[in-house]
Amino acid sequence: MISLVILGSGNVATHLFKAFNKAENVKINQWYSRRIDAISSYKNDIEIIDDLAKIKDADAYILAVSDDAISELSSQLPFENKLVLHTSGSVNVYDIDKKHKRGVFYPLQTFSKDTEIDFKHVPICIETIDKKSYPIIKNLAIALGAPTKRVNSDQRKVLHLAAVFVNNFTNQLYRIGHEITESQGAEFDLLKPLILETAKKVQNLSPFKAQTGPAKRDDKKTMLKHLKLLENQHHKDIYQLITNSIQHTHGRKKL
């Protein structure tokens, strides 16, 4: 049995609490938030605290707080030499106060409070400084049913960066699809099956092999029609830049 204290009450902390609370080999000792209101609805399930002086002993402490708060909060913890983990993709593991054993438990997924998440689909990227901490962190992930991957700092940082491309940037392309269709009274809903299929395709096929469309085919007539159709200069710029990127990837000349 691994004992745990969760700190923070945002998206990640809440999902971690719910999932660890159901897990068999993990006992959550406490849940800390600087705003007790944020988690008071859970007070029958778990001891909640807003005072770090009351924090109990545990095998691991997970700081699921804003990137900027990790360093300071870790210094404020009134103990040392215990395993303290943060959940960020981009914050340095050394930003955790060096009085602790330090590590990273980075869940490579997008969390929102309203969306259920199955940790089976949340790869946990693990980073440690001392090797001895690794089994505990790995077992925490296993308790959630999550796949794990040991990564170094550089790898975690590029994974986080790549996540911005495939998540935030992709979502913005969906948004542009929404804007373009609505501009002619067409329904964005019609694109939803295509959006899903596009994501499914690369589960088994490399994005390189999955590529299709006018840029890949070098179908200049269609690309020029498209550029003419686009009214928004922002959209035109994105069309041109990503088209060039596809052509570069697939050995075509620039548009």
Added chain:
Amino acid sequence: MISLVILGSGNVATHLFKAFNKAENVKINQWYSRRIDAISSYKNDIEIIDDLAKIKDADAYILAVSDDAISELSSQLPFENKLVLHTSGSVNVYDIDKKHKRGVFYPLQTFSKDTEIDFKHVPICIETIDKKSYPIIKNLAIALGAPTKRVNSDQRKVLHLAAVFVNNFTNQLYRIGHEITESQGAEFDLLKPLILETAKKVQNLSPFKAQTGPAKRDDKKTMLKHLKLLENQHHKDIYQLITNSIQHTHGRKKL
């Protein structure tokens, strides 16, 4: 019972053949390809031809051929006043020879020969010139179990354009994610659950509401770190442009 001739032997034609061949209320009379070899493996299931002179009478003819071939092939058809449909998102319905009744049967999905497709997830965008053709086209789609939507030319064209954004361009972002992770020996596979979740999220939430991340939060520190991490100028340009686009959408200043 609607009788049908399919023309073309590419991705779309092959998927349409397989699906219509199983459909209850449709009878495929013939399958035409200019290269008989391409479909000769189906000769026990259907009459295959490569000579337009041999084409039989049918309620509808579907030209699932390259965009550029639609106009010419439609002229070569040795009959008139029959319903002739193309399957393109961007070709004008008037490009079909005017000796025919003309319409569009545009399946808004991505087809590859190796990937199974369930027509339940293929919205068919229908366009007709004369109203009387509409019920036949609609019933063809229904026979496939596909959702349908009547669209006009402008709407079909923007749907096709939006499809390029959410499919081809999104896929290129996946590709960049692949390049970035591999550059540090990290595994692209770790991003696959996130890719799927990102697509699932907008099935019920607008892309506007689904957005998260450093650009939306205006987290300048992280964005600058990311730009520094990116080695490829192409990737930097895309990072900057889509970040600006997100900030524009969400009322932030430019990066």
